[in-house]
Amino acid sequence: MKIDRNAPVGVFDSGVGGLTVAREIMRNLPSEKIVYFGDTARVPYGSKSKETIIRYSRQIIRFLQEQQVKAIVVACNTASAFALDAVRDELDIPIIGVIEPGARVAAEETKNKRVGIIGTIGTVDSGIHADYLKMLDPQITVIAKACPLFVPLVEEGWLHDSVTLEVAGRYLKEFKDEEVDTLILGCTHYPLLRSTIRTVMGEDVRLVNPAYETALELLRLLKEKDLLSTGTGQEEFPYRFYVSDLADKFKDFANSILPYDVEMTQKINIEKY
């Protein structure tokens, strides 16, 4: 099959969190078109089973293939952890997740070989960051912890708040005690808590935001496969957004964080795929 290099890139997440990844793609690959899907009818993914997340991911991938995307970015840590290996071989287009790019930069940058990971219960229990980090460098010690209240706190808008600081203090204490020098923000919502996490962890700990690393990985991959767009990025509607619920609420959130005016978000029934 010949892949159309000017086709859009498909990006999906359980909801709005993956927009932080889409944003980095817009910034770093401005010629690329994007079709984004947020599974707002079934969000969150982080507390659900591997089997269920694979089923949901397959449905979304079928939808994105119908949109004739040239590559897929799994912009959700839980779906990357649970589904990427399962679906990769089923596809004839490239697919990447957010785990490997984040882990790679953490492995490169840690000095004391002590790396922390925070994420959802699903992501942390999968152990995938640890597997990947130890493959890159067996000397690395990995400390991982689920932080289930972080997403609800972000969604409540308590980004700079004494409650959030107290919760972060409890969740992150272990990483301070363990003296990690690098902490992977292993959930797409967490970069929005960066300043609180910075306050707790101090200035000397490197905070890795996999969204940026994933955009760079996509750039490398498209180059390697000779799939970089030859477009100008000035086409009509370069970015299209689909969700499974609450399209207007999604659009408002997207407009608040994207360097782009989101005019249209369409709701689809993902269960039919």
Place this chain on the structure above:
Amino acid sequence: MKIDRNAPVGVFDSGVGGLTVAREIMRNLPSEKIVYFGDTARVPYGSKSKETIIRYSRQIIRFLQEQQVKAIVVACNTASAFALDAVRDELDIPIIGVIEPGARVAAEETKNKRVGIIGTIGTVDSGIHADYLKMLDPQITVIAKACPLFVPLVEEGWLHDSVTLEVAGRYLKEFKDEEVDTLILGCTHYPLLRSTIRTVMGEDVRLVNPAYETALELLRLLKEKDLLSTGTGQEEFPYRFYVSDLADKFKDFANSILPYDVEMTQKINIEKY
């Protein structure tokens, strides 16, 4: 159609919360069999749209009808608020929700005619408690507030915790300022925070737990329709549990709160209904 009075009662919720309702049915209607469904693959419902919750509820009702239940209890405030009116006329068996029983007892018990309601964003935005309370007594003033962090705090197990107390203090301040004398716990998870809510609200405010009132309403309804079971309650497997994800985790939680040893919980694919 002749309904079998010895058929089970169907009870459903977005997840585990509705078990607080099932528990009250077990206690107060010990001869009744129950088929419980928890939609753990799509939980939570409280932050999703009316249209989506109606679609999910219809799927679950089709599943429960396949189990040949004689009546249905919507043991979820959001589904009761959004879906009950839409599905009632489509059914030839009785169906009740948790909103009306809670509102009725609040209307009866308030002295100063100032009633508060806490619940999910969906339940509170629906305005259904206020509509119902004002229908019962136009003189009642209703104050409603969504408390989106309460469910995640319960699920994190921080039931008696300084963070939970601080969050409750913020959410409930308005009800103290407004001097409500009755507060409806309008989400099935909230009774698990009763002692924290009690600490914030003080001893003089009546806390209404709709789970108990709903069990009594079911008893009245089954009597009225001549559908009370003639069984002994000693049959094999009087209570059957189904979920859409994470059956083992559900079973553990159910065993921790039910006066009954849950041996088997079965996972089904609810999207097929």
